[in-house]
Amino acid sequence: MRMFQQQVPRCLTACLANTKIKTEIPSVLFGRLLQFPLAAIIPAIALLFVPGTSAWAGEQPKLVLQITVDALRGDLPDRFSSALGNGGFRYLMEQGIHYTNANYQHANTETIVGHVSLATGTVPAAHGMVGNVWFDRELGRIAYNIEDSRYHLLTAGADVDKKNEIDPTQRTAKSDGRSPDNILTSTLSDEMAIHFAGKSKIFAVSVKDRGAVSLAGHAGKAFWFSKASGEFVTSNYYYQQYPDWVNDWNARKPAQAYADKAWELTHESSKYLFGNADDREYETDFPGFGRTFPHAYGKADDKYFTTRLTLSPAGDELTLDFAKTLLDKEQLGQDEIPDFLAISFSSTDYVGHIFGASSLEIEDNLVRLDRTLADLFAYIDKKIGLANTLIALSADHGQPEVPGHLHDLGIDKAHYFDTKTLDKAPAISALKKQFGIGEELVKAFFFPYLYLNHEVIRAKGLDHSTVEQAVAAELMKFKGVAYAVSSMALRESNVPDTLLMRTILHNFHPKRSGDIYLVFEPNIFINDFDGLTVASTHGSPWRYDTFVPVIFAGVGLKPARVDRPVTPYDISATLAAYLKIKPPSGSIGIPLAEVLEK
Numbered sequence: 004m005r006m007f008q009q010q011v012p013r014c015l016t017a018c019l020a021n022t023k024i025k026t027e028i029p030s031v032l033f034g035r036l037l038q039f040p041l042a043a044i045i046p047a048i049a050l051l052f053v054p055g056t057s058a059w060a061g062e063q064p065k066l067v068l069q070i071t072v073d074a075l076r077g078d079l080p081d082r083f084s085s086a087l088g089n090g091g092f093r094y095l096m097e098q099g100i101h102y103t104n105a106n107y108q109h110a111n112t113e114t115i116v117g118h119v120s121l122a123t124g125t126v127p128a129a130h131g132m133v134g135n136v137w138f139d140r141e142l143g144r145i146a147y148n149i150e151d152s153r154y155h156l157l158t159a160g161a162d163v164d165k166k167n168e169i170d171p172t173q174r175t176a177k178s179d180g181r182s183p184d185n186i187l188t189s190t191l192s193d194e195m196a197i198h199f200a201g202k203s204k205i206f207a208v209s210v211k212d213r214g215a216v217s218l219a220g221h222a223g224k225a226f227w228f229s230k231a232s233g234e235f236v237t238s239n240y241y242y243q244q245y246p247d248w249v250n251d252w253n254a255r256k257p258a259q260a261y262a263d264k265a266w267e268l269t270h271e272s273s274k275y276l277f278g279n280a281d282d283r284e285y286e287t288d289f290p291g292f293g294r295t296f297p298h299a300y301g302k303a304d305d306k307y308f309t310t311r312l313t314l315s316p317a318g319d320e321l322t323l324d325f326a327k328t329l330l331d332k333e334q335l336g337q338d339e340i341p342d343f344l345a346i347s348f349s350s351t352d353y354v355g356h357i358f359g360a361s362s363l364e365i366e367d368n369l370v371r372l373d374r375t376l377a378d379l380f381a382y383i384d385k386k387i388g389l390a391n392t393l394i395a396l397s398a399d400h401g402q403p404e405v406p407g408h409l410h411d412l413g414i415d416k417a418h419y420f421d422t423k424t425l426d427k428a429p430a431i432s433a434l435k436k437q438f439g440i441g442e443e444l445v446k447a448f449f450f451p452y453l454y455l456n457h458e459v460i461r462a463k464g465l466d467h468s469t470v471e472q473a474v475a476a477e478l479m480k481f482k483g484v485a486y487a488v489s490s491m492a493l494r495e496s497n498v499p500d501t502l503l504m505r506t507i508l509h510n511f512h513p514k515r516s517g518d519i520y521l522v523f524e525p526n527i528f529i530n531d532f533d534g535l536t537v538a539s540t541h542g543s544p545w546r547y548d549t550f551v552p553v554i555f556a557g558v559g560l561k562p563a564r565v566d567r568p569v570t571p572y573d574i575s576a577t578l579a580a581y582l583k584i585k586p587p588s589g590s591i592g593i594p595l596a597e598v599l600e601k
């Protein structure tokens with residue numbers, strides 16, 4: 004609202020002035036023009052036009068740089084600021100506009116959901132990415148978010164190596180093809196492509212495929228890191244063959260430079276908040292990586308070598324190196340048409356999963372990421388100028404605290420939800436008694452959605468809504484379950500009008516969402532990654548998972564720290580307003596006034 008209060012009067016003045024110019028000039032030209040010497044009139048007309056034309060062109064940034072730090076909870080940059088240097092987070096927080104109270108308003112705070120929400124400025128109910136995976140009722144199987152079997156990777160042998168892949172969502176993909184086809188609304192990058200008639204250069208880079216494909220949108224180009232090949236790759240949705248510079252970058256084998264090295268602490272341990280707490284029993288002892296510094300990367304031919312790079316700041320450093328080469332070789336920001344580069348840094352997420360949000364590792368990872376950002380900003384300043392670059396940084400979600408850490412502090416109500424020890428028998432016998440059906444009632448469960456077997460319900464002539472609500476009522480009996488919300492109840496507006504219920508509604512897409520949405524109580528979550536036990540897992544609608552930083556910087560913005568509640572959906576709306584282009588098709592964001600003040 005503030006934007007409209009502040010902007011409307013200014014806009015009205017400008018618009019009225021422009022209207023006046025347009026209507027009066029013909030009469031000037033045809034009526035009194037010949038009565039005045041030409042030399043006196045031309046400067047007068049030029050003066051009238053200056054604010055409308057030359058100012059508009061000059062105000063456009065040459066580059067829009069959208070940075071996503073995967074799982075950077077909103078408080079983390081402030082919390083660890085004493086260990087940070089200059090030019091990275093400090094540049095953003097001290098020279099930029101830092102929104103300190105930004106929360107997502109969708110329930111399933113997972114990576115693809117957050118990234119696509121950042122790109123499209125809307126919720127999963129509109130953009131359709133309801134989870135990292137969902138049960139595709141047409142295919143009759145669980146589908147991976149950006150999988151598209153019509154396309155293939157350009158690099159042979161770069162597909163997910165199912166034997167060694169530790170990310171269970173990645174393993175659900177049945178083909179190596181990737182595209183943005185499942186993203187149902189337009190992205191800011193799409194809108195830039197449309198507005199600037201295809202002249203904007205649009206790229207996205209990340210270690211994670213979903214971190215890049217999301218932000219590149221339908222019109223841009225995406226590159227991501229293949230753990231199987233140790234290279235940055237793309238699919239033939241984007242290119243028929245790699246640009247030469249990508250081949251050259253991969254041929255240099257930058258990942259191999261980390262072989263036989265280790266992730267070591269940047270500072271003396273006394274400099275860190277968790278300097279005396281490196282070894283915690285709840286941290287994940289990943290093979291060969293260990294729970295304490297230094298964390299060895301191992302030999303280049305070790306099957307987990309590239310995985311270890313992604314579990315450390317090395318993943319972000321490789322992403323930076325690739326992005327800098329891209330900036331240079333694709334000549335981003337070198338003409339008057341704004342270009343778009345999205346970089347999603349994935350390491351913070353993996354480090355959080357493995358060691359937790361309150362660990363020496365997450366702390367040093369942030370110190371390293373800070374150096375990575377400082378390097379990136381210095382490079383952009385040299386090549387394009389930060390004064391010509393509009394930077395927007397946020398995260399796709401936050402992260403929870405590890406229950407063990409909370410226990411150490413005397414906060415007992417925190418634990419892992421062990422799905423293996425779930426005693427489903429009473430629920431099944433209750434449902435059998437009520438409807439004459441048991442286990443076959445459930446088609447699939449992939450947190451947070453439970454998918455019922457619609458065919459069985461139809462064949463038995465049962466009322467779908469009654470069955471769904473009965474199953475939800477049984478799930479509510481499990482210890483640790485806060486809510487089991489029936490989709491039918493959402494459709495029928497038969498749920499209390501609370502913020503939490505609205506986040507589940509914002510997550511609901513009729514073709515992709517399951518029949519029941521499960522919410523655990525705060526600080527209770529599943530930590531079993533299909534066999535790999537991790538320290539923490541995000542994905543809840545609770546504040547620690549929805550809370551992210553939103554920071555704008557560059558282009559001479561006036562520094563500010565803003566505590567007013569905003570949402571990450573506001574980012575693409577703000578970028579669109581700044582560029583004076585139309586917002587993405589599903590946008591629900593409100594342009595942020597502080598960024599638009601000039």
Ligand SMILES: [Zn+2]
Binds near residue numbers: 074352399
């Ligand atoms: Zn993520």
Ligand SMILES: [Zn+2]
Binds near residue numbers: 352353541
């Ligand atoms: Zn994650």
